[in-house]
Every structure is written in C-alpha cells, then in structure tokens.
Amino acid sequence: MNHRYLILLLLLTTLTFGQSSFNAETYAVSRNDITTNSYANDSTAAALVIYEYGNSYIDKDTYTLKTEIKKKIKILNREGFHWATETIYLFNNNKGKEKVSKIFATTYNLENGAITTSELKQNAIFEEPYNDQYTLIKFTLPNIKIGSVITYSYVIETPFIYKYHPWEFQDEIPKLYSEYNTSIPGNYDYHIKLVGTQKLDKTESVIVKNCLNAFNGASADCANTVYVMTTVPAFIAEDYMTAKTNYLSRLEYELKVFRGFDGSIDNITKTWKDADSELRSDANLGRQIGKSTSLKDVVAAIISDKGNAKTVAKEVYSYVQNQYTWNGELKVFTDVSVKNLVKEKSGNASEINILLHNLLEEQGINVKPVLMSTRENGLPTQLFPVISEFNYLIVQAQIDGHTYVLDATDPYLSFGELPFKCLNQYGRLLDFDKGSTWVPIEANVATQIQYQVDLKVDENSVNGTVKATHLGYEALQKKKDYFANPQAYINHSADRQSEITISDHEVLVSDKNSEAFKETYQIELTNSNTNSTMVYLNPFIYSFFKKNPFQLQQRTYPIDFGYKKSYLYSVQIDFGDAYELIEAPKAFVAKLPNNGGELILNAAVNEQKLMLFFKFNLKESLYDPEYYDIFKVYIDKVLEVQQNSLVVLKKK
Structure with missing residues (x-):
C-alpha cells in the first residue's frame, strides 16, 4: 500500500442511493x-x-x-x-x-x-x-x-x-x-x-x-x-x-x-456586551473573580523565584492542586463560593479555578477566566450569547509572550494541561474591561506513546529490554494508576502480558505532575521456540490498537481525537552468529491527504542486527468526516503491521 493508493481509495469511496419502494410522500400506509x-x-x-x-x-x-x-x-x-x-x-x-x-x-x-x-x-x-x-x-x-x-x-x-x-x-x-x-x-x-x-x-x-x-x-x-x-x-x-x-x-x-x-x-436575546455586564455582576461568577484572598502571604512564602513569572505561576498552580480537592461538581452559575472553598478545602471546579485565577493575579500574573462547555455538554453557539450552554470555567494565563490554559482540579495535570473533557474547540474569554472574546481551546502538551525494544535471540530464548515513554494525555492515566499503588501497577503490567515475562520493572518518574511517564523492564518472550531450526517472531510485542474503532458504513460527523498524537515503535533484534535472517517486514510509507498524518515502516539490517522503526502520527486533533473511509484503511494498516508482521530466522 502506498500514498497514492490511500488517496485513490478515499476518492473512489462514494455513497450509493438505491431506489426505494416505500411511500415516502404521504402519511398514508401503502x-x-x-x-x-x-x-x-x-x-x-x-x-x-x-x-x-x-x-x-x-x-x-x-x-x-x-x-x-x-x-x-x-x-x-x-x-x-x-x-x-x-x-x-x-x-x-x-x-x-x-x-x-x-x-x-x-x-x-x-x-x-x-x-x-x-x-x-x-x-x-x-x-x-x-x-x-x-x-x-x-x-x-x-x-x-x-x-x-x-x-x-x-x-x-x-x-x-x-x-x-x-x-x-x-x-x-x-x-x-x-x-x-x-x-x-x-x-x-x-x-x-x-x-x-x-x-x-x-x-x-x-x-x-x-x-x-x-x-x-x-x-x-x-x-x-x-x-x-x-x-x-x-x-x-x-x-x-x-x-x-x-x-x-x-x-x-x-x-x-x-x-x-x-x-x-x-x-430577549442579549448581545455579548449585555451578557458581559450581567456576568460581571453575577454573584457566583463576576463578584468572585478578582476578589482578594486571605492566602496572599501563605502563597508568597512558597515561591522560590519571585523574578521568574513562569516559576511563580507553576508554584501557585501546584499549591492549589495539592491543597484543594475537587468534589466532582462542575457548577458555574450556582453555589460558587471561593470563601467556602478556602474554609472547607474542597469545592466545585469553578471555585478551585477562580481561586487559582485570584492567587495568580495577586502575584502579578496576567490572567483571565474562560467560560466553556465540556465535550459531553456540546459546543456553545457562537451566533449569540446563550449563557446556559456553558458548564465549566478554566483560567488563561499570559506569561512572557506565551499563553497557557490552566485547570487545577486534577493533581496529576501538568502545568498548561487541561482535563480531556475540556478539549472542546473553543471558549469565551471574559474581559470585563475590554469585552469578552472567543478563544481556541487546544491541547498545548505533546502527546505520544513510544516503545524502544532491544531483543537478543540465542539458542535458549528471546529476551531483551523495553523502554516505554508516555507523554501528555497518554501519560495521565499511567501516572494515576502508578501513584495510586506503585506495586499493584508493576504487578498488573506483568500479569497482562500473556506471551511475555517481565522482570526488573522500574518506573523512572517521581513527580505526578510530570509531562512524561517513563518505565523500563526486562522481558522474555515465552512463545518463541528457539530450539527448532526456524524461529518465527512478531517484532511488535505491543499494539497501539486492539481493533479498528471505525466500523460504520458511513460517518456524517467529524473524527475528534481531542489532541494531536503520535506513536513510535522501534525494535532491534540481535540474532547473533547462530542464525541468519530469512524474512523481515518490508518498508513502506503512507500518508493522509493534506499532510494530515503519516504511517512509516523502515527496516534495515546491520551485520547481525535487524532494526525496525514504525511511526504512526495524527497531525490534527479534528478531521472532517470526508476522512472517515481512509481512516478505516489507515487503522487497518496499523493493525496489519502490528499483528501480522513476521521475522523469520534460520539456524545456521
């Protein structure tokens, strides 16, 4: 399969509409x-x-x-x-x-x-x-x-x-x-x-x-x-x-x-100027924003470098994350009280993020609240103000020419990372002096899964080392699972691989707010038969997809991943003096139209080592439904590579 084939498939995939014998013209039953x-x-x-x-x-x-x-x-x-x-x-x-x-x-x-x-x-x-x-x-x-x-x-x-x-x-x-x-x-x-x-x-x-x-x-x-x-x-x-x-x-x-x-x-329907005026005087929103807190001195004492605005912002952000617990409620226009949050140490999402806004502002950081709607709540209309369509509030910070969007409800989020539920295209930035504006809401943290596998084939076994790195949103759940119970995480990792024995498992991350989750461990393939003349190996011991998630005959709505992502898999197989390479996966390149993504498999042999590099990335977070049929083929190809690739070795 190549680039031209993928594009041709997309162009040739059309809907056919057969003639219907139903009486669709009247309410009468024929x-x-x-x-x-x-x-x-x-x-x-x-x-x-x-x-x-x-x-x-x-x-x-x-x-x-x-x-x-x-x-x-x-x-x-x-x-x-x-x-x-x-x-x-x-x-x-x-x-x-x-x-x-x-x-x-x-x-x-x-x-x-x-x-x-x-x-x-x-x-x-x-x-x-x-x-x-x-x-x-x-x-x-x-x-x-x-x-x-x-x-x-x-x-x-x-x-x-x-x-x-x-x-x-x-x-x-x-x-x-x-x-x-x-x-x-x-x-x-x-x-x-x-x-x-x-x-x-x-x-x-x-x-x-x-x-x-x-x-x-x-x-x-x-x-x-x-x-x-x-x-x-x-x-x-x-x-x-x-x-x-x-x-x-x-x-x-x-x-x-x-x-x-x-x-x-x-x-009846207000202009945004009218809506801004109402929001400014709202007891649950406008009157809470910018309100002085009793924590200014407490926060000032934890700041390590008052001359570095980003350091100040990160330390204030970390303070709110770790000192205040989200109670699971969203609430924007009812029951919002920063004073109660400070007293109870627990509150709804708006209370936590308004407190974050106010503490940052007290430290001289340029911040504004952003009203938005979560992914499950739907997109708010941009044609006219419908305040009831918003159900969440986050904070935008401008620091040294860079823009960061912040949410302190989850202690595992890194600075500038939003909960996945917030990745819903756009929100309304509230500026009660200059007027509110629409702003894009996008993932600012790179998201990636990377496996680096080093295998050695000898006459008794196939074993080696795995280095795995998860970045951004792919790291978030990993961090939560690990820090909740480190030993249980390591035990589970070993148990879920039925064809691999894992040992010496080590997690190389100490900060639950880290953007990356890294781990390394030793493996032995339990299904390899190195005692026979021929050795058959699938070099892809990890799959990025278990099955193709795209199964519809026709999809009329966009494919929304929420964030751009990439998958990298590299494997080196050292087959030594005892074996010769008979068969290896063939290299290929395939690309989505308009540079929307790419699928690459490179293969090279260097003396007694086979090296494979597999890359699969999505350069956009949102794709039009016209991409749907080619995405089916795209993911099928990923599955084919990772499930059916074969390395054949023969004993000398």
Missing part, C-alpha cells in the same frame, strides 16, 4: 410500506422513518405555540421494536405547563396476504413525572412484529414561545422524508440555526398577511416556511466524537426580540 422489508441504503438499520411531518404555529385564540406531529415508521428487525414506543417530554414551571392532545396511533401488519390494523387504546397512554421540570407521556403501539409499519400523531401545546419548537431531521435510524412547517408572526423575531452536516433539500417561505390578530385591532403577518430533508442517514455514535448534539441535523430557535401589539419591544 402495501409496499408493509411488504418491503429492507432498506438498501443501510442494511444495518433496525427501523426506518418512512415519513414524518411537523407543523408549528401560534394559535389565533390562545396565543400558545402548537405543534402537530405525524410519523410513519417501518420496523425492520427485533432490535427496532423499541421504536414502537414514543416518549413525549412536557416542560412545566410556575409560569405554565405544556400539554399534549389528540394522540392517535396504529400498527399495520400483513397477515395471510391481507393488511390488518391495531389501534392504540387511550388507556395504554401513560403519564409519569420525570423531574421537577418535566412530565413524561409514553405509549407503545400494539401488535408489533418484524415488518410492522406504525403511524402516530399528536399535538403539543406550549405557552413557552421563547423556544420555538425545534425539529430533528436526523435520528439514530435513517429517514426517507422529514418535513417541518413553521408559521412565525412578524412580532416574534427568532435566531434560527441549522445544526449538523446534512443539507436541506427544500426551503420555501411565503408571507401570509394578517395571520394573527390582537384585541386592540392590531395584526401581524406571518412567515410560513417549509423545510424538507430526504434520505437522511442514521446517526450512530462511535469512538472519537464529542456530544452527539453537536452533529444531529436539526433546526433550533432562540427568541431574539418580541414586539408587542401595544408597540412595546422586549429584547
């Missing part, structure tokens, strides 16, 4: 809907949405937002049976509550060549509390079988118009046709955001005059819009992704301005 029992575009689909329709509008009489929903779903196998259960979440608070009405559902089957129907009975619709804010309405359609087609419809009514009903075009099963209709009066001005990678097939909008009338004779025109998406692939979660809410193709609405019929104007 005979073909029931008799067609496979979906050509996705043979793995457990169920298929043939048709779905939504219609949202402001009721002329009640001024509430009503949404009519209709769905037609094909059950393709037993794993799809749970799609016959629908759950509706209804929001409620002290200002009002949502409700649902007109629930109708039918199951269609083919029995003895005839179409039969089974209606949902009203006593099969259940209501149950979910939490303080939501109530659930659930129903399961009757008589579900493989091949069933189900239809259901209902109407949701809500007084909470600031959140116009969102629409999800994509789900965990594929959809043939998804249509959403909206009628929005002119006095409601919404931010409308299309999320996800799928494109709309149709968008049409017309103005309808006098669609909504007030008691004082005033009226509003409506923008009536139709959105359609067809042949929507299923969203299937896989490794190396952030929150699926970042990628599910959908429409979202946020009320920006409401203009009353009496001429009043209510600016």
Whole structure:
C-alpha cells in the first residue's frame, strides 16, 4: 500500500442511493410500506422513518405555540421494536405547563396476504413525572412484529414561545422524508440555526398577511416556511466524537426580540456586551473573580523565584492542586463560593479555578477566566450569547509572550494541561474591561506513546529490554494508576502480558505532575521456540490498537481525537552468529491527504542486527468526516503491521 493508493481509495469511496419502494410522500400506509422489508441504503438499520411531518404555529385564540406531529415508521428487525414506543417530554414551571392532545396511533401488519390494523387504546397512554421540570407521556403501539409499519400523531401545546419548537431531521435510524412547517408572526423575531452536516433539500417561505390578530385591532403577518430533508442517514455514535448534539441535523430557535401589539419591544436575546455586564455582576461568577484572598502571604512564602513569572505561576498552580480537592461538581452559575472553598478545602471546579485565577493575579500574573462547555455538554453557539450552554470555567494565563490554559482540579495535570473533557474547540474569554472574546481551546502538551525494544535471540530464548515513554494525555492515566499503588501497577503490567515475562520493572518518574511517564523492564518472550531450526517472531510485542474503532458504513460527523498524537515503535533484534535472517517486514510509507498524518515502516539490517522503526502520527486533533473511509484503511494498516508482521530466522 502506498500514498497514492490511500488517496485513490478515499476518492473512489462514494455513497450509493438505491431506489426505494416505500411511500415516502404521504402519511398514508401503502402495501409496499408493509411488504418491503429492507432498506438498501443501510442494511444495518433496525427501523426506518418512512415519513414524518411537523407543523408549528401560534394559535389565533390562545396565543400558545402548537405543534402537530405525524410519523410513519417501518420496523425492520427485533432490535427496532423499541421504536414502537414514543416518549413525549412536557416542560412545566410556575409560569405554565405544556400539554399534549389528540394522540392517535396504529400498527399495520400483513397477515395471510391481507393488511390488518391495531389501534392504540387511550388507556395504554401513560403519564409519569420525570423531574421537577418535566412530565413524561409514553405509549407503545400494539401488535408489533418484524415488518410492522406504525403511524402516530399528536399535538403539543406550549405557552413557552421563547423556544420555538425545534425539529430533528436526523435520528439514530435513517429517514426517507422529514418535513417541518413553521408559521412565525412578524412580532416574534427568532435566531434560527441549522445544526449538523446534512443539507436541506427544500426551503420555501411565503408571507401570509394578517395571520394573527390582537384585541386592540392590531395584526401581524406571518412567515410560513417549509423545510424538507430526504434520505437522511442514521446517526450512530462511535469512538472519537464529542456530544452527539453537536452533529444531529436539526433546526433550533432562540427568541431574539418580541414586539408587542401595544408597540412595546422586549429584547430577549442579549448581545455579548449585555451578557458581559450581567456576568460581571453575577454573584457566583463576576463578584468572585478578582476578589482578594486571605492566602496572599501563605502563597508568597512558597515561591522560590519571585523574578521568574513562569516559576511563580507553576508554584501557585501546584499549591492549589495539592491543597484543594475537587468534589466532582462542575457548577458555574450556582453555589460558587471561593470563601467556602478556602474554609472547607474542597469545592466545585469553578471555585478551585477562580481561586487559582485570584492567587495568580495577586502575584502579578496576567490572567483571565474562560467560560466553556465540556465535550459531553456540546459546543456553545457562537451566533449569540446563550449563557446556559456553558458548564465549566478554566483560567488563561499570559506569561512572557506565551499563553497557557490552566485547570487545577486534577493533581496529576501538568502545568498548561487541561482535563480531556475540556478539549472542546473553543471558549469565551471574559474581559470585563475590554469585552469578552472567543478563544481556541487546544491541547498545548505533546502527546505520544513510544516503545524502544532491544531483543537478543540465542539458542535458549528471546529476551531483551523495553523502554516505554508516555507523554501528555497518554501519560495521565499511567501516572494515576502508578501513584495510586506503585506495586499493584508493576504487578498488573506483568500479569497482562500473556506471551511475555517481565522482570526488573522500574518506573523512572517521581513527580505526578510530570509531562512524561517513563518505565523500563526486562522481558522474555515465552512463545518463541528457539530450539527448532526456524524461529518465527512478531517484532511488535505491543499494539497501539486492539481493533479498528471505525466500523460504520458511513460517518456524517467529524473524527475528534481531542489532541494531536503520535506513536513510535522501534525494535532491534540481535540474532547473533547462530542464525541468519530469512524474512523481515518490508518498508513502506503512507500518508493522509493534506499532510494530515503519516504511517512509516523502515527496516534495515546491520551485520547481525535487524532494526525496525514504525511511526504512526495524527497531525490534527479534528478531521472532517470526508476522512472517515481512509481512516478505516489507515487503522487497518496499523493493525496489519502490528499483528501480522513476521521475522523469520534460520539456524545456521
């Protein structure tokens, strides 16, 4: 395999869309809907949405937002049976509550060549509390079988118009046709955001005059819009992704301005200037930031070199890491008190990092807080301020022309290293004097796994030395495992290698904040048969991957590793005077397009020694989904090299 082959494979990998015999044009169930029992575009689909329709509008009489929903779903196998259960979440608070009405559902089957129907009975619709804010309405359609087609419809009514009903075009099963209709009066001005990678097939909008009338004779025109998406692939979660809410193709609405019929104007969505002003006066955030602490003298006493700003910052950072314990809570806008943290020695993430910010500032370090959203929480919108989308706070420090992002919640983090959950592309830097700005959030610490193996083959055994180095995020879990129980770590390392005997294991790191975790040990290969005429060795005694994590037919969302990484493996095999080399792995080079990464295997023989060097690196932390098919090949090649490489020696 070479570079050209990999690129050609990527270019030739295209999606094919077969003709469908399903009736995807209407809610009505056709005979073909029931008799067609496979979906050509996705043979793995457990169920298929043939048709779905939504219609949202402001009721002329009640001024509430009503949404009519209709769905037609094909059950393709037993794993799809749970799609016959629908759950509706209804929001409620002290200002009002949502409700649902007109629930109708039918199951269609083919029995003895005839179409039969089974209606949902009203006593099969259940209501149950979910939490303080939501109530659930659930129903399961009757008589579900493989091949069933189900239809259901209902109407949701809500007084909470600031959140116009969102629409999800994509789900965990594929959809043939998804249509959403909206009628929005002119006095409601919404931010409308299309999320996800799928494109709309149709968008049409017309103005309808006098669609909504007030008691004082005033009226509003409506923008009536139709959105359609067809042949929507299923969203299937896989490794190396952030929150699926970042990628599910959908429409979202946020009320920006409401203009009353009496001429009043209510600016609902704030500008960042307005948001900054609110954050500055927030008791849990703005009033905590920059607040003087009672620890200034205590911290000053531990600083070894007051003239070196980076040394000062690192020692303050280490002090907070080791003196204060994170209680596992994130919290940004509730229950944040630095005073309580200092008193209790334990607190939430915001308290710890605000204390870090304040102590650094007291020592003259240029610091700013950064609001962000963790990987599991999803990306915050950059179109307008939605403060509720942030759930975490870190610190940015400017020192001698360099920028560092800091989080003191984990005592094993090195200076400038963030928890993996924070590697979520960008955050909002708060500057209450100059105004907040978006800043990138990236891993600043190099991440690498490196094995250096030195083997000696003689007539009795194959043994040697291994030097292993883990850097950055690959070192983090190693440090936690080792420092929690050093002897247990060494014992476990020996136990998990079934074909290797490990001895003289030594860990060469004394600082749990070190960027590197290094270890060395002696090994003997227990599966080598050096007494026979031929010796067969796989030189790769460690694998970077156990299996290929990329298994989908199609992936519509990015491949997000979180950080750039590289894998290095070098092995020297000394076969001495007693053997001659018959076979060795062949050298090759393969590269990802646009210099996105490389795969290199070099082989050389020097007298009685075979030297192999294997390098696999990812030069980006985030790759577009267009890379997906070539990544499959890329990782398959890594597995092939490490699992199937062979060195053959023959006794002289």
